[in-house]
Amino acid sequence: MSSSGRLSDIRRQTRNVKAQYVQFEQRDAGHSEEELSIHNSMPSAETLIEVKGLGKTFNGLRAVEAISFSVRRGEILGLLGPNGAGKTTTLQMLLGLTTPSRGTIRIFGLDLSRHRRDILRRVNFSSAYIALPTNLSVWENLIVFAKLYGLSNPRKRIDSMLETFELENEKHVLTGTLSSGQLTRLNLCKAFLNEPEILFLDEPTASLDPDFADKVRSRLRQLHRRKGVTLIYTSHNMQEVQSLCQRLIFLAQGRIVARGKTEDIVQQAEAASLEDYFISLSRSDNRTAGRHGRADGSTTDRS
């Protein structure tokens, strides 16, 4: 590529990033300046997660093949891919729920296999596919988890989270009677309870209507900006991913096939949009996936 071409690319990317931040600002309108400026959300250089050669084999089948990536503090990383791509297995390994077959995971500079509990104190997880006990009230659920995470002033923290996610009026309501939107917000209340430095979110807005999904995204964005929390996000909603994530990792058949900013991935794959790229990735075979992924010349990891 010529130097003028590169310059034009950089200018275009800068315009896109600026436009994205303007969009964020507009979406966050209505929240106080103080709320939005307590923490700077721009990623710092500190690496919080470092994954090297991570792989998982189930009964001879490779679910994840020697992937490597790192995540910096304050980043919002989208972990994407079609069904069976290996993103859930990767997430499970990052949470210590599944033992990797090979490779290492270091979080906060600590080896996950040896310091799992120390790490878990500082992270949290929310998914549309897990739930809090429906036969306990909202408050009971949160006080149990507050104690599990060893919070020193759980009542104050719970009240603050309930207020943040607009669940104050449901405090003493049975969890089983909440709507799906309220349940999602309750899951997020639990996920933010210990003020995690890293929050893993597995399709947090799945099963929500667009209005609620937008509210949840807005809350996440706000909390990310206020607290500088690092978010690892999986979703099948490409618009959501595009609006929220600063960087993406695309997985297909257990391998990283693309990584980088949305616009770079779309451009380098010569796709019309992120969704278009996702669809083509889902429909392509392993070889095609590899070709798409190597669009930036450095994105396919192989064992």
Add this chain to the structure above:
Amino acid sequence: MWQRIWAVFLRHLYLHRRSPARIMEIFFWPVMDLLVWGFITLYLKTVAVPEAVLFFIGAMIFWDVLYRSQQAISLSMTEEFWVRNFINIFISPLSIPEFIAALCLVGLLKSLLTTIFLAFLAVICYSFNLLQVGLALVPFLGNLLLFGWAVGLVTMGVILRYGRAAEALIWGMPFLLQPISAVFYPLETLPQPLQLIAACLPSTYVFEGMRNVLSGQELSLEAMQTAFLLNLGCLAAGGAFFGWMLKSVRERGYLSRQHLH
């Protein structure tokens, strides 16, 4: 550590507080058992079987201690599968020993409630006073609780590995042990090979000891020590088995898919 144990304990207190079905499990089924065995005892008395038939009521109450303590910890873990809360628990800083300790406490509370209630009813309905066992009650109950926990650990391990398909074991596992624990009959009643197996179970020493004490003999401290040592072995084996299953489940990636089984 205690705060995390208390958190899990509290979670089950909240659950039981508003669940008549779970309260029924503590009181209703044991009472039904007591009534059946109590009336059988009364009938046997009328057909001139010696007073020793009162052993049945004592055996039934003691059996329930073992059964409830095993069931309480297995059910408490399975409850987390049922409500899809298992991952939330396992990605918290709660350690496995803390989790097990909390479930054992739940088992202890449930067993105590059942025992006190049954003992009270036995006095009223059948003039059977459990306290006549005296101080021997402490090692009897203690050993049965420990054995219930050990069996519960094995049950939890199997459920963890095989998921909902193995849930029937929660109720079935203790009944595998009942015939060879000499619960309702003396050890000599069993065939020789089964007597050897029974001698390896801590529960056998408790039920044999209970019959001896109720018939006026002294409590054999040696037998209680043997039961306690066997219990330590059973708990270690149960813990190791649970740990092995947990490791296997983590390697197979089943931990996060338990609700799908």
